[in-house]
Amino acid sequence: VQLQASGGGLVQAGDSLRLSCTASSRTVANYGVGWFRQAPGKGREFVASISWNGGRTFYENSVKGRFTISRDNAKYTVSLQMNNLKPEDTAVYYCAQHRTSYVTGSYAYWSDENNYVYWGQGTQVTVSS
16 A cells, blocks of 8 residues: 655645545555654654544644544545644654554554554645744
8 A cells, every 4th residue: 555645835824734645545445544743853743543434533632623634535535634734833744544444442542653554755844934
């Protein structure tokens, strides 16, 4: 499975961006997908996740109310709508396919990057103040 993240760019604080993660295989429709990000000089952190059926989502606290994750299984695509962007959102954003098709599990389970097996190449998001 190959995942390709796209939609990043340079925006100003308060602007919006929509990231897309497109898979090469329909298999992704059977698994959860997560978005992670890595800022310069920092480790990779969880942003949001969605179960295969879209019925369970999780968000990192700092993006709650601003970011929305969704998916279109017919198009093998998972999107991350990012509104009211802040300079601290600047990072490379990665999407990844979860290793299971569970629709249950805790935030800790879904935010653990060790539970993701296929990763996209990342897309840069830069937010200027």
